[in-house]
Amino acid sequence: MMISLEVNGKHYRVGVNPDVPLLWVLREYLKLTGTKYGCGIGLCGSCTVHIDGKALRSCQIPLGDARGKRITTIEGLPEDHPVKRAWIEEQVPQCGYCQPGQIMQAAALLSERSNPSEDWVMKGMEGVLCRCGTYPRIKSAIRRAIGGEQKGISASSLGAGDWGSAMEKASPNRHGFSPNAWLLITPDNIVTVIVGKSEMGQGVSTSLPMIVADEIEADWKQVRVEMAPAGEEYKDPAWGMQTTGGSTSIRHMFGPLRKASAAAREMLVSAAAQTWAVPVHECEAYRGTVRHIKSGRSLTYGQLSQKAAKIPIPPNPPLKKEGQFGLIGTSMPRLDVPDKVDGSAIFGMDVFIPDMLYAAVSRPPAFGARAISHDRGAAEKVTGIRKVVDLNRRIAVCADTLDAAWKGRDALHVTWDEGAQPDLDNDNLERIFVQHLNKRGKSARTHGNVKRAMNHAVQKIEATYILPYLSHATMEPMNCTAHVREDTCEVWAPTQDQSGVLQTVKEVTGLKPEQIHVHTTYLGGGFGRRLESDFVEEAVQVSKATGKPVKLIWTREEDMQNDFYRPATCSKIEGGIDGNGRLVAWVHKLVAPSIFSRVYPQMVKGGIDPAAVEGAVDMKYEIPNIHLEYVKIDVPVPVGFWRSVGHSHNAFTMESFVDELAHAARKDPLEFRLNLLKNHPRPRRVLEVAAEKARWGKPLKKGHGRGIAQHFSFGSYVALVAEVSINEKDGTVKVHRIVCAVDCGPVINPDTITAQMEGGIIFGLSAALKERVDFARGGVESANFHNYGILSMSQTPEIEVHIVRSNAKLGGVGEPGVPPTAPSVANAVFAAAGARVRRLPMKPETVVGIIKKE
Ligand code: FES
Ligand code: FES
Numbered sequence: 074m075m076i077s078l079e080v081n082g083k084h085y086r087v088g089v090n091p092d093v094p095l096l097w098v099l100r101e102y103l104k105l106t107g108t109k110y111g112c113g114i115g116l117c118g119s120c121t122v123h124i125d126g127k128a129l130r131s132c133q134i135p136l137g138d139a140r141g142k143r144i145t146t147i148e149g150l151p152e153d154h155p156v157k158r159a160w161i162e163e164q165v166p167q168c169g170y171c172q173p174g175q176i177m178q179a180a181a182l183l184s185e186r187s188n189p190s191e192d193w194v195m196k197g198m199e200g201v202l203c204r205c206g207t208y209p210r211i212k213s214a215i216r217r218a219i220g221g222e223q224k225g226i227s228a229s230s231l232g233a234g235d236w237g238s239a240m241e242k243a244s245p246n247r248h249g250f251s252p253n254a255w256l257l258i259t260p261d262n263i264v265t266v267i268v269g270k271s272e273m274g275q276g277v278s279t280s281l282p283m284i285v286a287d288e289i290e291a292d293w294k295q296v297r298v299e300m301a302p303a304g305e306e307y308k309d310p311a312w313g314m315q316t317t318g319g320s321t322s323i324r325h326m327f328g329p330l331r332k333a334s335a336a337a338r339e340m341l342v343s344a345a346a347q348t349w350a351v352p353v354h355e356c357e358a359y360r361g362t363v364r365h366i367k368s369g370r371s372l373t374y375g376q377l378s379q380k381a382a383k384i385p386i387p388p389n390p391p392l393k394k395e396g397q398f399g400l401i402g403t404s405m406p407r408l409d410v411p412d413k414v415d416g417s418a419i420f421g422m423d424v425f426i427p428d429m430l431y432a433a434v435s436r437p438p439a440f441g442a443r444a445i446s447h448d449r450g451a452a453e454k455v456t457g458i459r460k461v462v463d464l465n466r467r468i469a470v471c472a473d474t475l476d477a478a479w480k481g482r483d484a485l486h487v488t489w490d491e492g493a494q495p496d497l498d499n500d501n502l503e504r505i506f507v508q509h510l511n512k513r514g515k516s517a518r519t520h521g522n523v524k525r526a527m528n529h530a531v532q533k534i535e536a537t538y539i540l541p542y543l544s545h546a547t548m549e550p551m552n553c554t555a556h557v558r559e560d561t562c563e564v565w566a567p568t569q570d571q572s573g574v575l576q577t578v579k580e581v582t583g584l585k586p587e588q589i590h591v592h593t594t595y596l597g598g599g600f601g602r603r604l605e606s607d608f609v610e611e612a613v614q615v616s617k618a619t620g621k622p623v624k625l626i627w628t629r630e631e632d633m634q635n636d637f638y639r640p641a642t643c644s645k646i647e648g649g650i651d652g653n654g655r656l657v658a659w660v661h662k663l664v665a666p667s668i669f670s671r672v673y674p675q676m677v678k679g680g681i682d683p684a685a686v687e688g689a690v691d692m693k694y695e696i697p698n699i700h701l702e703y704v705k706i707d708v709p710v711p712v713g714f715w716r717s718v719g720h721s722h723n724a725f726t727m728e729s730f731v732d733e734l735a736h737a738a739r740k741d742p743l744e745f746r747l748n749l750l751k752n753h754p755r756p757r758r759v760l761e762v763a764a765e766k767a768r769w770g771k772p773l774k775k776g777h778g779r780g781i782a783q784h785f786s787f788g789s790y791v792a793l794v795a796e797v798s799i800n801e802k803d804g805t806v807k808v809h810r811i812v813c814a815v816d817c818g819p820v821i822n823p824d825t826i827t828a829q830m831e832g833g834i835i836f837g838l839s840a841a842l843k844e845r846v847d848f849a850r851g852g853v854e855s856a857n858f859h860n861y862g863i864l865s866m867s868q869t870p871e872i873e874v875h876i877v878r879s880n881a882k883l884g885g886v887g888e889p890g891v892p893p894t895a896p897s898v899a900n901a902v903f904a905a906a907g908a909r910v911r912r913l914p915m916k917p918e919t920v921v922g923i924i925k926k927e
Contacts, residue, residue, distance in 0.1 A: 076140050080105065081149030091137030093476050096120045098136050099146060101431075101475050106423035107147035107173045107416020109597070111202070111548050112629045116858040118201030119548060121174040121181075122146050128181035147173035147416035156180045159218040160414045164406060164824060167205035167274030167832055169413030170420060170548040170597030175201050179215055191216060198866050202858065204548045204598050205274045206835025208869040210828070250378035252340060252386050253333040254306035256285060262361070262375025264291045267299045269307030270326070271317040271569050272409060273599035274832070275887045276825040279407040280323055281330065283822060287400040288334035288393055289341075291374065292361035298408055303571035303591035315571040318604055318714060320787035320885020323821055327883055335390035337381075344380035345372050404824035409595070421567035421594045422626060424554045429622035430459055432615040433478035434469045435485050436635055439492030439851035440709035444468060447487040455481040462618040469615045471623060493709040495851040502848055503539065505708060506643040509664040510537070514704035515680035517663075518690045521698030523649075526658035530649030534737050538646070538726040539912040541845035543639035543715055544855065546863055549597020550632035551608035555615075556622035557581075561588050562613065563622075567596040569603040577606040581613045600836070601714035605637055633861055634853040637713025638846055640666045640685070644726040649698075654738035656731075656749060658698040661689060665722070666712045667705050680705065684714070688723035688892065693756055693785055694731070694749040710848070716836055717891040720786040724892030725841075725899070725913065728782035732900040733909065742781050742900065743769055755816050755879060756783050759792035762814035762875050767794035774798070777809070778905025782896035789817040789884030790877075793834070795870075795897040799906045804921030806842060808870040808898055816877040817884035826886045827874045833890020834872055839864035841895035843914050 075086045080103060087102050094113075099105045099122070111119030113132045120131040123145040150157060156179050166172045175198070182197040183189060194215050203211070249259035257265040266282040278298050286296050301307040301315075308315045311325040338358050345363035346353040349370060356363050364371040412418035437443070449461050452470055457477030462469040470481035527533060554565040555578075562582050568574050571591050578589045596603055612625040627635070642665040649658035667682035676683055683690075686703050715721060735745035743764050750757045760783050764770075769779060776798045783792035796810040813830050820826060843862040847854040855861040899910040908923040 076136055078139060078144065079142070080144045081146060087136070089136055090476065091135055093136050094132050095122070095134040095136055095139045095144070096131040097475055099131060104425060105146045105148055106419070109170055109173060109549070110422065110626070111171065111174075112858050114857055114859065116200070117171070117174070117548065118178060119171050119174040121177040121201065123177060123181055126181065126184065128178045147177055150176065150180055152415060154180060155218045156183060156214070157414050159214040161410055163210045163214040163217060164410055164828065165207050165210040165214050166410050166413035167207055167828060168548065168596060168598045169274065169409065169418050171201065171203045172413050173416045175203065175211055176414065179211070179218065183218060189219060191219065194219065195866060202548070202863055202865060204546060204863060206832035206864070206869075208835060208866045209831050209872050211866065250337070250340075250382045252337045254301070254304070255330060255333060256289070256337055258337075258374050258378045258381070260375050260378055262295055262373050263297055264289070264295050264361070264374060265297045265299055267301045269301040269315060270322040271593055271596055271599065271603070272300070273317070273569065273596035273603070275322070275829060276407050276822065277317070277322045278409050279405060280821050280825055281326055282408065283400045283405055284327060284330045285334045287398050288331045289338045290358035290360065293400060293405070295361050295374075300593045303575050303589070308572065316573070316604065317569045317599070318601060320887040320889065324788060324883045324885055331392055332390065335392050336386050339387050339390045340381045340384040341374055341377050343384050344377040348372065348377070348380065402820050403822070405822055407825070418595050420549050420597045421552045421554070421565060422549055422597070424565040424594060424624065426554060426556060426565075426622040426624070429554065429624050430471050430473060430619060431475040431478040432469050432471050432612065432623050432625040433482040434464065434467050434611055434625070434631070435482050435487045436467050436631060437489050437492065437852075439489065439495060440497070441493030442466075442489040442491065442851070445488045445490055447485045449485070451484040451486065452481040455484050460619050461485070462615050464611060464614055467611070469611065471615055471619050475626065492851040497709065497851045498849045499847055502641065502708065506539070506641060506664050506706060509704050509706050510643060510645050510662060512704050514662065514702040516700065517681050517686045517703045518699060518701040523658045523660050523698045523700045526698035527647070527649045527660070529651070530657060531652050532650040532737055533647060534733060535645065535647040536730055536733060536911055538644045538729065540642045540722045540725065541913060542641045542710060543840055543844050544633050544636045544846050544861055545598070545600045545602035545715060546633065546861065547598030547600060547602055550629055551602070551627040552625060553609045553612035554622065554624040555609070555612040557613060557617040557620070560584070561590065563590045563592065564609060564613065565592045565594060566609050567594050567603060568606070568609065569596065569599045569601070570606060573604065573606040574609050577610045578613050581610060582617060600716040601718070602636065604714055629858070630856045633855055633857065637711045639715030639721060640668065640712040642722045642726070646726065646730045648730065648734045650734060650738045654740055656694070656696050656734055656738070659696045660700045661727070662702045662704065663689065663723070664704045664706050665719075666708065666710070668712050668714060668718070671711070672713075684719045686719060686723070688720040688784060688786055689727060691785070692727060693753050695752060696749065716833070717786060717888040720784060720888070720892040721837070721840070724782070724784040724786070725895040728784065728893060728896030729899050729911065732780070732896070732903065736903070741770070746781070746783065755790045755881065756785060756792070759783060759790045759814040759816050759877055762877050763792040763794045763812050766814070766873060766875055767796070767810070767812035769794060776905060778901045778903070780897045780900025780902070780904055782893040782900060784889070784892040786889045786892055787885035788882060789815060789886060789889040791815045791830070791889045791893050793893045793897040795901040797898060797901040797905055799902060799908070799920060799924070801906060801921070801924055804917035804919070804924065806898065806902055806915050806917070806920060808838060808868070810871045810873070811894070811897065812873045812875070813890065814875045814877050815886070815889065816879050816881070817886050817889070818879055818881045819883055820876060820878065823876055826876055829886040830874045830890040831872050833888060834894050835864055835869060837891040837894025838868070838898065841898050841913055841915060842868065845914050
């Protein structure tokens with residue numbers, strides 16, 4: 074049956090089952106991919122469209138119900154719509170995946186009332202989730218759109234000019250001056266920077282080109298950006314792998330990119346000097362041209378590109394000096410933002426290949442479970458099914474359409490055995506973790522004599538902290554498109570690990586690396602989940618079995634129940650305080666699963682997983698006697714890297730316990746910390762700045778409390794002061810304000826640092842207040858946003874970020890905002906209500922229980 078639809082003013086007739094949600098018709102049939110899938114149950118808002126002017130969730134509307142209605146998607150919202158403009162001017166998007174839904178929701182709300190109050194609009198935005206934590210900027214953009222302000226970043230300051238996109242307009246001409254893998258200057262005067270790192274919201278597709286453009290002295294308006302293919306030349310020089318993670322993109326690429334760009338600049342200058350037959354020292358590079366100072370002649374980089382290509386690459390080109398930078402250190406608008414605002418950004422989910430099929434996979438409900446039986450015949454009878462493919466422990470169904478693939482998968486009716494540990498549930502897991510505290514572990518750090526120091530301490534306190542497994546919950550669920558042919562394989566994937574993808578494809582297909590082509594799309598969030606290639610492996614296997622291009626999309630439920638989770642941990646810490654209130658002994662026993670044992674076993678030395686103990690093993694506090702012991706625990710729950718990795722749990726445990734010690738010693742928590750950091754000026758400074766900006770020590774409203782925490786991770790120091798109040802009846806923690814001070818060394822793009830701190834704090838706050846993976850019957854019970862909550866707009870506090878400038882080594886910014894968040898809030902809860910939170914998340918029922926007990 075054909076159904077007529079009106080979308081963005083155009084009329085379509087589609088032959089699709091009327092039960093299929095409008096979301097999938099828009100995306101997979103009409104290819105209007107700005108409308109995103111996030112949950113499929115009406116809870117995330119990523120799929121929001123306007124139907125007859127109202128913002129509605131397209132995943133909840135069967136196609137049949139949309140018949141005869143006026144539908145508008147992000148692509149149909151005018152480019153100069155005040156909400157779209159405000160989104161660009163406030164630089165809202167990070168990964169960008171949720172943004173079309175945010176914009177459509179905001180635009181509908183603003184059209185409902187001529188003079189809406191900010192509060193009313195914010196309430197209306199509540200159901201649209203953002204995993205990257207762009208809520209503060211969404212608020213600012215809405216304020217701007219309501220106020221009609223047009224100041225701030227102007228369209229013309231964007232690199233690509235107008236409202237266009239530097240990401241879309243790379244030169245079609247591939248012949249030009251390309252002295253290294255990252256740079257191409259073509260006669261049309263376009264400077265294309267090829268970015269070997271994945272863009273997952275951290276702004277790397279702007280910051281890395283800024284480094285290149287600055288050192289080569291390009292005009293920012295001539296710069297275009299391309300994502301690199303997988304290849305030797307794009308491997309991270311420090312890691313020997315093409316991988317994006319560990320907040321290292323700028324840290325590892327700053328030096329190599331500058332050197333390569335400086336060499337290119339010198340070659341362009343030499344080419345100009347040759348052209349004019351003048352000495353090189355009479356010529357200088359200036360904003361995309363080389364000038365001959367004496368005569369005033371100049372040539373553009375495009376004009377010089379052919380000649381420069383013939384000049385030998387200088388091995389030691391002079392680098393720009395401090396003070397000569399034009400772009401580095403400035404808040405350049407992000408080049409990926411326009412695409413993410415108008416819905417044209419291509420995420421993995423948005424890839425279409427001619428003649429492609431869709432795959433869906435039936436997965437075991439319990440860890441280690443195997444299929445006992447399934448009804449292959451029933452699946453094959455579903456209209457549109459092409460093939461049923463056996464994968465290791467899973468069964469895939471391949472079909473002409475996505476809905477046919479899902480129907481075929483359901484028709485398999487797989488019976489699974491009970492798996493590796495059928496009695497695994499929340500209670501059992503916690504019991505196993507706590508029991509491991511009685512086991513002897515490996516010493517990760519020891520100095521002084523803790524036993525003697527404890528014996529002499531006048532006060533000894535001890536506490537146990539328990540943290541849950543966490544899901545990455547990227548807004549874009551795992552997906553991949555693959556096309557395996559006899560002698561080549563192409564993969565389109567939102568991946569953080571092109572080297573891992575290459576290796577996976579090699580193993581599945583037997584092809585050589587040069588026969589494999591990896592296209593990295595935008596990532597709808599990464600946070601470490603996309604360092605894994607499990608979703609790539611499945612797509613490649615199914616494509617190999619069918620000989621056709623195959624697109625595989627995981628549902629939210631599959632994504633949440635088949636994650637590599639942030640490890641749960643259990644820590645017992647003891648502290649000894651002397652007669653002067655000084656901390657003299659620290660004994661920390663940490664029970665945690667090992668990530669490295671699975672991914673890089675060679676990194677596990679002496680039984681110590683470096684990811685498990687990071688942040689604890691290099692704690693900066695000057696304590697004369699320290700012992701850190703690591704107890705590895707093995708349970709069937711797979712674990713992986715999650716934004717800030719081991720720092721995420723160790724910072725909570727340590728900074729909460731330091732607070733406990735400060736109170737036990739009757740010292741101010743800030744002073745107590747500063748006294749333990751006498752020889753560490755950088756953490757002292759961030760603590761002082763955060764405290765001063767948060768008015769530490771000044772009176773607060775009744776019932777409010779302030780908490781402080783600091784942590785060093787990924788080369789950066791971050792201190793936070795949180796202000797909270799608690800509803801003592803129901804235990805709800807309200808976080809009002811978080812003040813952040815960060816020292817990440819030299820600053821490339823201050824606005825990106827601020828955005829990453831905001832996002833990291835919201836990510837950390839989400840974990841502190843809401844997140845926990847639940848287990849039952851040997852598998853994961855949490856399935857979607859109804860039982861794995863993430864932070865929403867109304868729970869987001871005011872966040873203030875202060876960048877503390879220093880000339881120290883470059884630090885990362887993607888992760889360091891996360892670790893100190895939970896302890897700053899927990900310490901504020903103690904200050905407000907005297908309740909010491911020693912387990913996360915701070916569910917209201919837990920907090921109220923502690924208040925009653927204490
Ligand atoms: S609300 Fe529709 S996909 Fe989440
Ligand atoms: S920008 Fe909202 S989920 Fe990434």
